[in-house]
Amino acid sequence: MKKLLSLLLIAAMVLSLAACGTTNAGNNSDGKGIAKEDLKIGFIHISDPSDMGYTYNHDLGTWAMVEKLGLKEEQIINKYNIGEDEGCATAIDELIEAGCQIIFATSFGHGDYMKEAAKNNPSIQFCHATGDAAVTAELSNFQNYFTSIYEARYLAGIAAGMKLKELNETKLGYVAAFECAEVVSGLTAFYLGARSVKPDVTMDVIYTNSWHDPIVEAQVAQTLIDGGCKVISQHSDSTAPATTAAANGVFQVGYNADMIPAAPTASLISARSDWSIYLIFAVESILEGKDIPTDWCQGLSEGAVYLSPLNTDIAAPGTQEAIDEAAKKIKSGDLHVFAGPLKGKGYNWGTEGSIEVKEGEWFEESKEKSAPYWYYIIDGVNVLGK
């Protein structure tokens, strides 16, 4: 009798769980959209906003979106410090359980878990920043997004080039995270920007092999400076390269955050993304029941990338004018960042390749898919170590 009773109880629990599962799922596929007050938005972040870098910048976008769309704070569920491992799947499950109709994940390695969850939850939208799997996944509820940060990098490179010109030096340094397209696209754009105003410039690159390791970032910055680099930039999360530059009396160009408060005597300018442009667009789409494009990438023209204010106390004279002029040309389409002649070869997460862009032609970055796919090291860029 007891056994029967417990079996019955178990069956009842299982059924009630299943019932919860069905009522929780949002529904967007009927094209009707969702009432604003019913909306719940989930975020998977690899770090938390106190990194003052990538996550901080993305989080700013979240709150700008909340304000613009008039949402309430409790409609946002943030999952911070989610690694690129099984923990990500758990976090996604928790967000689904909490009733999120749209889930954003911000790091490349979250992609596989997002794709898997998108397959199993067709009524929920999954948007993955920096990833490149959506175009081949053929799932209507799995999207990739990125900004044309290379445009802002190019402009930031101009500030670096102008500074080198003023100092009469030729060497740039770059603290790079990993050997992959996202990083190489950025560093190449930065280098090309500098080269556009200082043709004889060269750039040393050292990989830290981590998105966020402040001590190694400082060590790498110090190595670059010891090697004669007078302006350094970075694709890494912390302000350590900026403070290292300041201590050594050289200059720095930042990423993701305005780093001038951390290193007022060294930080010239920073290239930044404004993620709110996409977040507003995606959330509005789901509210109205519209489809979100599989790949989304916007840049300077739409305000999705921009530069933090120039540090006029230390920047070379004429820098702002040079940047403004190039920005105008990029917006009008007269200037292409990856314009030929360019020749290089490189490596990206397991694939190797080479490229030659002829004089008068240009490479279209982020056109086929939103994530960058320029991963070629060009002449003038020296990667130290392999």
Added chain:
Amino acid sequence: MTDIINFLFAAVLAACPLLLGTLGETLTEKSGNLNLGVEGMMFMGGIAGLAGSYYYERSAAEPAAWVSVTIALVCAFLCAALGAFIYSVLTITLRANQNVTGLALTIFGAGFGNFFGEFIGNSTGGYVSVSQATKAGFNDPLFPFLSNIPVVGKLLFSYNFMVYLSLAIAIFMWYFLACTRKGLNLRAVGERHASADAAGINVTLYKYLATCIGGGITGLGGLYIVMNSSNGVGGVWVHNCIGGYGWLSVALVIFATWHPARAILCALAFGTLSVMRFYFPSRIIPISLYEILPYLATVIVLITVSLRKKRENQPPASLGLAYFREDR
């Protein structure tokens, strides 16, 4: 030639926080306490030092760099010692499990550091950053006149004061443990606390003092990482900036076989291996393999030390055990 000098210079800078962490933990372990919370205490020391210096600069009309540096040192030491004190109360007085308590201290300290770092950052609207003068105080050469001598100047006299301070602590600690009566007492406590107790040594007092002072010294290592600009984050709070140096220190104690003077060499070897891949990049060895060199070296040393089983290289015999007088 400049390359090699720059490399050796960077290696010493990289070794310094490890040395401080190792020394603090060596002193702690000599009393028989295995405190795995070094990482946490480094976080606590780092944030407390930064905050002390930051608030002093904000409140003083004309902040002086040396006062700011001193306040940072004192705050870092005291806050990390407080962490060690919590550990001591739990493990010495309440006889809780040392490993578990140490791990809890690591988690607590990391949260403590990141929480207050973020809290102060938010209250100022961005970064917590100390002034240029304080940054210079932590980074400028201690002997600016001597540092201009070619080669020798850079290699011997151009380090910041914390490098010399850590060397002084190492040498003093070696002298203290090897040549003083109190050092002998402390070693006795770590080897056999019951015998030490029978000999009239105040076991509890020795354990408390060694653990708290050791904790304070590791806190200085955390402060170094927060304040140093070529092997740290340069006077700004950066999320998770300690980055595993506490754990490395725990390993280095074994690497150095509980010997403060040997710790200098071991920390230096570790520092050298950790910056080597930047200064001598290799096109043949893959970066990932190059990166594990310091850890590989640790593993090899651990194996050789445990194979040789020399008596003077063994851990304190009571390491990890709680002492209860009535329990025999």
